[in-house]
Amino acid sequence: MKIINVPDGSYSLDSKGRTVILTLVGVVDMEIALRSMLDIKIWVTEKKYEHWASLVDLSRWGLHPPEIVDYIQEFHEWAQKNGQLAEAAVVNKSVLKVMARNKLIQGARKSVHQEYFENKAEAIEWLQHLSLFDE
Numbered sequence: 385m386k387i388i389n390v391p392d393g394s395y396s397l398d399s400k401g402r403t404v405i406l407t408l409v410g411v412v413d414m415e416i417a418l419r420s421m422l423d424i425k426i427w428v429t430e431k432k433y434e435h436w437a438s439l440v441d442l443s444r445w446g447l448h449p450p451e452i453v454d455y456i457q458e459f460h461e462w463a464q465k466n467g468q469l470a471e472a473a474v475v476n477k478s479v480l481k482v483m484a485r486n487k488l489i490q491g492a493r494k495s496v497h498q499e500y501f502e503n504k505a506e507a508i509e510w511l512q513h514l515s516l517f518d519e
Contacts, residue, residue, distance in 0.1 A: 388419055393446060395420045401518030402433050403511050407441040412448040414455075421459040428466055437470040437516040438463075439507050447484055464496050470514055471498045472507035 385398040393410025397420065404427050406420060428436060448456075501507040511517035 386423060388416065390415055397423050397427070399427060399431075401516060402431075402435065403437045403439055403517045404428070405439045405441070407444075409444045409446075411446040412452065414449070414452055417448065417452045417455060421455065424459075425462065428463070428468075433467060435467045435469045435516075437472070437511055437514065438468065439472045439474070439504070439511060439517070441474045441504060441507075442478075443474050443476050443504075460496075468496050470511065470516060471496055472501055472511050473498065474501050474504050474507050476502055 385396055387396045388394060390413065392413060393408070393416055395409070395412075395416050396405075396407045398405045404424055406424065408416070408420075412420075424438070499507075499510060501510065508517055
């Protein structure tokens, strides 16, 4: 597991089976956004999976500044072109997080199946059903 801490937040990156697990804590500033996207690109490139998924834990996410939106949308387009089949996003019951996340991926997700979950256990169960998550 890789953990990166900055003054206003952090992220951790792990994987199980063909699923990359990204946990965001606090505000996602430019540094966290760019570093986490680069780490995921490296993981995808090294694993050479034809298809893969992501589990994004946003339960402690503090949203993001507007200047990173273009970078995040570019990343989602890259992920789709490089075999991402599904994304499970853990948002607890936050409507604001769902709205913010939908804005980030608007127009970029044409073939990636995305679902929102209240907790990580539900997200894992869904990814296991898709045969993309191994314990």
